[in-house]
Structures are given as structure tokens and as C-alpha cells.
Amino acid sequence: MNSANNPYGGNPYGATYGQASGQGNTSVTYNTSAETAAPAEAEDSAGALSSLAGFGSSDSAAGLIRDTTTAGFAADVLSESRNQPVLVDFWAPWCGPCRQLTPLIESAVNAAQGTVKLVKMNIDDHPVIAGQLGIQSIPAVIAFVNGQPVDGFMGALPESKIKEFIDKVAKSAGAKSGPQAAIEEALAAAQEMQEHGEPDQAAQIYAAVLQNVPDNVTALAGLAECLFDLGELDKAREVLAQVPDKQKDDAKIRAVEARLALADQVAHLGNPAELQARLAANPDDHQARFDLAMIANALDKREEAADGLLAIMKADRTWNDDGARKQLLQFFEAWGFKDPATLNGRRKLSSLLFS
Secondary structure, eight states: OOGGGOGGGGOTTOSOOOOSSTTOOOOOOOOOOOOOOOOOOOOOHHHHHHTTTTTTSHHHHHTTEEEOOTTTHIIIIIIGGGTSOEEEEEEOTTOHHHHHHHHHHHHHHHHTTTSSEEEEEETTTOOHHHHHTTOOSSSEEEEEETTEEEEEEESOOOHHHHHHHHHHHHHHTTSOOHHHHHHHHHHHHHHHHHHTTOHHHHHHHHHHHHHHOTTOHHHHHHHHHHHHHTTOHHHHHHHHHTSOGGGTTOHHHHHHHHHHHHHHHHTTOOOHHHHHHHHHHOTTOHHHHHHHHHHHHHTTOHHHHHHHHHHHHHHOTTTTTTHHHHHHHHHHHHHOTTOHHHHHHHHHHHHHHHO
């Protein structure tokens, strides 16, 4: 999926919402007196949401790679490396291995989606910085974090090795920074809002994430769940329809699908008062008890729903082709493995089955 067919631009929730050549791979360690910046403080949830603006656009992608000068080095590298690691590619027009490295490192940086940035410096035009760093041969790539050089390599490496280097630098820098950190912070904020009963606000954040990363399974599941909680069941189904095939078995996606399936079943049930009267008249009316369990679940009375189905199993395990047990397992999947009602219900089910 790409920006051309990303449905979240107008999402279902609404727009408001060291060798000189060859394959050298020499690890380089540097000592410097450059000032180390204090780690940036975490933004609040609103800041995390606003920091997503523009991520994933062509302008943002272009901003990952730039050329610099001696005069611009402090801003382009030292200052910028306090936001995310910056790789500096020291090169020259006459250098054949430099020309081999350029498309490979640019591809790897773009693939990292903002985890690192790349700054290129022509040492023929701007030799001072390379001299200060003691660079003897090119191409040389130096990684800066928090204003200091922390690692590097020399020579034209294959793209797979460049990606390994980027991953290593990112992890040493705290693993996450830049746009990827903003996305993960936004997702955490949305999940917290859900837990505090604010699905409307959480949905806005999930939708903003999906505008930038349309196949993020956590955001897809989160938005669908929020829409469900807001009563927008059809819109929740629209979101789930966008889940890539390889992610359809994700536990979070399956949980929302299970909730939707239960809602469809409940829509066809009868009046609770009438069902209670039927059950009072005939305690063996398992269908009435089953329908009441479905309604209890729809009202988020999970313990009551589980107990109703367990009562059917205790009275008649074979009723409706073991339908009570099958429905109880569907409840567990919809509620989530760690939900207290699931844990308690599983204990009761085990006791009933194996006592």
C-alpha cells in the first residue's frame, strides 16, 4: 500500500480525525570534545500526534537526505543528530567506490523511514571536517548521535551490510527516534486513551498514524475497535477490510473481528425480559439462557455472559453440538487473553471439563 491508495487521507473516521576501494568494512571509533546534548524529553500525547504531520509525504522523504557544507555542518549534523542519528557520507566526484556506495546508502536510509538521516559532504569542496575527524580514505560514513561521532565504516559496502549498520546505530542511540518514535508514542497515547474510556480521542490518533503508515496493524486494530465502541460498526468493518492479508491473523485484528461477529449475533436476539420469563418458566430452556448470555456480553457484563454459557454446559454438554463451549471460546478471543473475565472463565471451564 502506498500514498496513492491510502484510504486514510480521508479515513472512515473522518478527516478531522577503511579502504579506498573494494568491499572494505573497517569499524571506526572516534574521540571528540564535541558537546553531548541531553536526551530530548518525551512529548505528551498531543505533541506525539502533531509530530506525525508530514511524515510519509514526499517532502518528508526528501528531507532524509541532503548535502551539506562546512558552514552548515553544525546545523545539518550536530544539531540534527539530537533528533535522530545522522550518517555523514564523505565523498568526492573522482571516487569510484563513492559512486557505488551512493545509491545503496540512499536506498537503505529511505527504507529506514526516518530512523536515521543521511548528510553528504564533498571533501574536495569542504575538506575541513574530514581533516578534523582524521579521515584518510573515502568513501567514509560516520554516524553522529547527540552531536558526537559514535561509529562508522569505510569502503563501498553491500546494501545488506549498510542496513545492518543503520540498525546497529539506531539501537545504540536508544533504538527509536525521529518519525518512528513519534508513531510509537502516538500509538501508546491512543491505547492509554482507550483504557480511560476515550475512544473518540484515541480514534483521531490512530487515524493520523494510518495516514502515514496505512498498514500499521496496531493502528488498524485500534481504530476499528474505537469505531466499534462508538457504535460505528460499518466503519469498523471498512477499516478491517484494509488489513493486508499477511496481517489478518494478528491477535488484535481477530479480537475486533470477534467483537463484530458477536454484535451481529446479538442483533438477531429477542427481548431480554421475555427471555428471562422463558427461563423462569423452564430452567432447561438452554436457548433462552444462551441468548441472555449473548445480550450480557453485548452490555459488557462478561462474567454474567460466561456464567450463563457455563451453566448450559453443566446441564447439557451436548446441547446445540457443544454450542455453549464454542461460544464461550469466542468470547475469550474477543475479550483478550489477559482480560480478567477470560482468566476467570477459563479457570471455571477447566474445572467443569476436568473435575
